[in-house]
Amino acid sequence: METEGSRSESGRGESGRNRVNLPPVALVRNTGFLMSKVSQLAREGFERALEPMGLQARHYGVLVVLVGEGPHAQRDLGEKLAIDRTTMVGLVDELEGLGLVERRRDPEDRRRYDLALTDAGKRTISEAEAVATRVQDAVLGPLDNAERRLLHEMLTSVLRNLDDDARFWEASR
């Protein structure tokens, strides 16, 4: 692949040393654009970092809820994660296939599962949480601890505000 750098030959306009790979100025002024770009890149980094474990980011969400809040019915888990129940089927299939999650029928309501982590699942999520921490640390690299805390607080209050506007989990489904 040739780089966009020195191709001022036939003068494809843009007069000279014009770098094309920079984000458009008009968009960089927009905080929302920056935020979505940062979170997109953070997500991509997380996906890549998780890959060697055979996991994807969406698996992480499921595991982290199970380890943090105990067994769930598939439906309830989906509701907490704002994932449709038909989508949950495949997701849990994958996690079960990896041996990380176990489907047990709930004896009190045999329509439901009682999804729980296996021992391997517990080990895996603890590894994955370390990966998440590492990636987040890399992403927030330029910020000192006080700034990171501040960022977190600001995002929390922004999110709470959106929530009050009844546009939080509801709106995403």
Next chain:
Amino acid sequence: METEGSRSESGRGESGRNRVNLPPVALVRNTGFLMSKVSQLAREGFERALEPMGLQARHYGVLVVLVGEGPHAQRDLGEKLAIDRTTMVGLVDELEGLGLVERRRDPEDRRRYDLALTDAGKRTISEAEAVATRVQDAVLGPLDNAERRLLHEMLTSVLRNLDDDARFWEASR
């Protein structure tokens, strides 16, 4: 693992004050999760606010570059926006159909277009920029001006850092 509240009774129905629609605690601790949630909701709000104009957020990006940086070849525009050239075809089709953008052949290289805003396009983007400002203002509502500036700066430095890691526009394509 009590966290499900008072779920031990056989009551199926979210008995009483147990809200399921809150984000899992383990995820709310994660700055990356917060950021992606905020930007997702901001995006959704922006899409909704743009809808009455018959526009989508991705149209906005195209228009804003054209108004800010003048006419572009379709390919170059796509490169700036990290949008594949095959995807650009349909996008520009739509904008042309709305009468906001004009496809003129570049006389110096007849393979290329010289995409430019029509007068209607100029009016529309100025409206859309007002909408963007309004939405961003609503999203950042809980933050005062100093905090907003700070947030913007932090995001900028984080993004620059990711860029230096050669994972900015490259990685998203």
Next chain:
DNA sequence: TATTGTTATACTCTATAACTATA
């Protein structure tokens, strides 16, 4: 031979509708 724009195609992700088994 390489590049711009185009089309056809495929792939990913997710949601809707209909089915089953339980309640």
Next chain:
DNA sequence: TATAGTTATAGAGTATAACAATA
């Protein structure tokens, strides 16, 4: 009748490959 989980299917959204016109 309603609900948990499942399946089949369809719809966005976007990318890959091949092609025409032009360089």
